[in-house]
Every structure is written in C-alpha cells, then in structure tokens.
Amino acid sequence: MHHFSFFISIIVSVGLVLCSAPAGAYREYFTAEQKAQLDKIQVVLIEVLALTDKGAVDVGPMASVVSRRLGEVGYTVVQDAAKPHDAVFRVKCEQRKTWEGTASSGGDNDLPDAPSRLWKGPACQLTYALGGMKIKWQKEVRTDFEDAVSSAQAAEPGEFAMARLKDQLEKYEFPLILAAEWGHADRLLKLMDSSETSLPRKIKIISLLGEMQADEALPKLKQVLQDRNLAKQALVAMGNLGREGIPLLVDIMNTSPQIDVQAAAAKGLGQLGGLHGDASVVLPLLAKLQDPKTDWVVLTEVAWALGKIPDKRSIEPLYAADRKLQALRDPDNQVLKKLKEAVFWAIKQCDTWDQYS
DSSP states (O other): OGGGHHHHTTOOOOOOOOOOOOOOTTOTTSOHHHHHHHHTOOEEEEEEEEEETTEEOOOHHHHHHHHHHHHHTTOEEEOOTTSOOSEEEEEEEESSOOOOSOOOSSGGGGSTTSOOSSOOSSEEEEEEEETTEEEEEEEEEEOSOSOHHHHHTTSOHHHHHHHHHHHHHHHSOHHHHHHHHTTOHHHHHHHHTOTTSOHHHHHHHHHHHHHTTOGGGHHHHHHHTTOTTTHHHHHHHHTTSOGGGHHHHHHHHHHOSOHHHHHHHHHHHHHHHHHHTOGGGHHHHHHHHHOTTOOHHHHHHHHHHHHHSOOGGGHHHHHHHHHHHHTOOOTTOHHHHHHHHHHHHHHHHHHHHHHHO
C-alpha cells in the first residue's frame, strides 16, 4: 500500500467537510421484489402540486426544475400518468404547510431535511411511490422565512412563497438522495466523473456512497484520495465500505503529514472494524494511541475507534492513556476535553464488553 503514500503526502488540510446527511440509502425494509423494482427504475412519473392561500397555482415552473434535475442523474421523466413508468415522485408545495400526521422520532426524522411538525410556513414535501405503494420516505424543503405575507413586501405572498420554494428545489440535492435511496450507485459514480459536477456536489455524492455501503465505489474513492479537496470525505466514506480498505486506511493514518487526514483515516478504521467485526484494526490503532508523537486530534478519533471494536487488548493501554490525561489540568482546552471524553467512553465500552464476554 505504500504506493498510495506519495499521493497522500500531497494532501493539504481541507476546510469544513459537509456532514453526511443520511439519505435513507437502500433500506433493509424493502422486500426482494421491491429491491428488484428499485434496481430497474429508469422512468419516473412526477406529480407536482402547488397550493397558496388563494388555491392551486400553475406548477409548470416547479415541474420544470424537478424534471431537469432528475434528468441530471440520468432518469427519464414523464408527467402523464398514462405513460409507462417505474416509480412516482411527488412534490407538494404549500404557502402554509399542513401537518399530515405524526412521525416517529429518531432515525431520519431528526435530520434537517426531515418533515418538521413545528414548521407552518412555505414548504415542499417530497415523497415517492413504488408499484402503487407509498414508501416510508419523506423529505421537506423549507424557505428561510415562515411568514410569506410579511416577507413578500411588494410581491403577492403566494407567488413569492412559490418562487422561493422553487429556488430551494434548485439547490436541494434530492436527485442524489433519491439515487442513493434507490441503490443506484452507478449513477452517482458517473456524476463523480463529470467535469461539470461541482465540488460541493462531489462531496455530497461521496457521503451518500459511504452511507449506501456501495463497495463498488471503493476504486473511485481510492482515486479521489489524490484530490486534496475530497480526500477527507473519501476516507470517512471508505469507513462504511468493505474491509478491503483497511490496509489503505492504516497506511494513511501512519504516513499522512496532515493531522485531519490521519484523524479521518482513524475514524474510518473504527467504522470498518465495527461494521465488519474485524479486530485486525485494533493493533494499528493501539500503536497510534501509544505513539507519543500522535496529535491529540488524531488520538481522539483513535479512542472513539477503539471503543467501536471492544477488545480486551485495548483496556490497559486506554487506562494508561486516561491516567496521563487526568494529570493534565487545562479546563479551557476544548481539544483536551474531547480527548478525555473519547478515552473515557472507549474504556467503558471495552471494559464492559470484557466483563460480559
């Protein structure tokens, strides 16, 4: 794996990486028949509804945006229900959102794009149906204002609200999220290769590929490591893929000159080890934990990673690290505080597991 070290050595620190906002990628609740239907989705019927305080309005502009953006991911869009189609994508936009029932808490319901029972202002509800059955997938796009009347100023409030919601549909990456939900990694990988795909969009795609656990994306993610703007996100995504990525992540954690890249690799090792129950990551992580030259930011991710793969070999090294950290008194040092929390949590995970194993 040392041939990757040359590429990693040129990676420089990247800025804030978008958190993976889970898109409900390829749910296990689908039946085998439904998964087969998902695989074959090519033609999508779109149904758009736009409601203001004065009633329904022309959906042409909204439908145009939805059609064009789904086309960017390679889907064929129809608006006539009589025409053959593989799935139905529904967009319901309202000046004053009506609450359509209580959603259970947890999971996707806690994400920023999940339907909010508290939001009463302009919003678009995004849902889809497969084989005539509505699937338990729902996203919500909101304006940055709740009251269209006071925000519209000279414009008519209903028109103003719909125009702003149309702008939000231009920005929100629902086509990528749908492709991930439907398991279409090939479409996302094709977009990754396009020179027209923006950097933020590539970061979102990498995130989704990781959430999908799309092992076919591993070669592309290895290639992306050469891009200084995408390397960190690629490392995190690799933590959700196959165990084939473990040697590469270990090499990066140990050889990259960049602290945030080392930390991302350690985090990826914890994810991979926990996902596959692979204890081979423990010894490299312990070596990093016990290396006096390891930066505190990296140590924090190493500790979290060790806690995800409870192993009795980790207990004593973690206790030793804890004793050293407790001797350090610096209440204003947030990096030290986070490191202490990570080590404490890892000890609790490993010690509890050892007692009951």
